[in-house]
């Protein structure tokens with residue numbers, strides 16, 4: 001029997017588990033590449049030109065969405081993609097359910113390197129509890145037993161299927177890419193305290209401890225089950241991280257405590273008001289000379305029209321209601337409203353560090369930023385992650 005991962009929170013996989021996972025991963029890859037390509041072709045070759053001929057060109061993502069809705073390639077794409085998304089969680093849950101008791105016990109072992117501080121009195125935001133975020137049943141927070149880690153275990157296993165290898169071997173490519181970008185682009189900046197906000201299972205937190213081994217790394221999330229899992233996973237990998245249950249919109253930290261505030265795929269799951277509160281908090285807890293540096297979906301104002309329609313699909317069909325509103329924002333403006341100076345804004349699109357290695361990555365970060373159809377998309381042809389943030393004076 002295979003193990004799902006190379007750490008102690010891995011689950012054993014039967015042949016049946018493996019073939020179901022392989023099927024869904026292949027289906028996801030098929031829909032995101034082949035069916036997405038067919039859909040684009042249908043738009044560019046038929047629906048777009050037809051509207052132009054009628055003198056009513058499709059000039060916004062919303063107009064493209066409305067025009068494609070009745071079309072068969074769109075219906076097929078959307079229904080297969082939605083079903084594949086639901087299947088991701090379905091096919092990984094069997095193995096997690098079988099071993100849940102053991103996983104929960106394992107996670108309760110005393111810490112050796114890092115720490116876990118939970119706050120059972122913390123009110124959970126409705127944006128987490130009110131919906132099954134990205135169609136994941138129970139999302140991040142649902143507790144099924146004492147000391148439950150099931151949401152974390154499902155999340156870790158679901159990435160294997162959902163990302164079909166595109167997040168790197170330990171699902172850590174985003175953290176590795178953003179931390180190594182800072183290290184290589186700003187070699188004189190050596191942070192000693194790093195905070196990851198909305199860390200989930202810490203897969204993109206751990207690379208920060210590897211990139212900056214002398215730094216203290218702290219990671220926060222509102223959801224206890226994913227934090228328990230994150231802590232146990234990090235302990236078994238021997239990486240010291242302090243995980244704390246905390247709301248990023250109202251942090252318990254002192255002012256000016258961190259050199260780096262990082263987040264990854266976090267803000268697009270927050271209502272705009274919470275994004276604004278979080279960014280003010282990030283500014284407050286950063287030391288002068290520190291940096292806010294976050295991986296996110298690229299903003300609508302930097303991407304071509306069709307990509308904006310395509311990326312915003314999740315807002316309508318994947319239980320990601322805040323996605324579209326977030327992408328519409330002027331990101332620099334979001335940061336200046338939170339206290340950062342406009343001139344201190346930084347952004348980059350980056351190739352994947354763990355895929356191309358140090359030398360090619362170092363070379364790439366000195367070339368121009370490119371926003372293209374691979375930016376922010378999972379694609380074996382070579383995803384580029386988008387990062388933005390600002391230095392604090």
Ligand SMILES: C[S@@+](CC[C@H](N)C(=O)[O-])C[C@H]1O[C@@H](n2cnc3c(N)ncnc32)[C@H](O)[C@@H]1O
Nearest residue numbers: 140198199200204221222223247248249264265
């Ligand atoms: C999409 S996941 C982030 C994934 C992860 N950072 C990564 O790199 O893949 C969003 C996470 O943010 C957490 N979260 C949502 N609202 C939060 C808030 N206000 N404060 C802290 N964590 C929050 C959720 O519980 C969830 O674990």
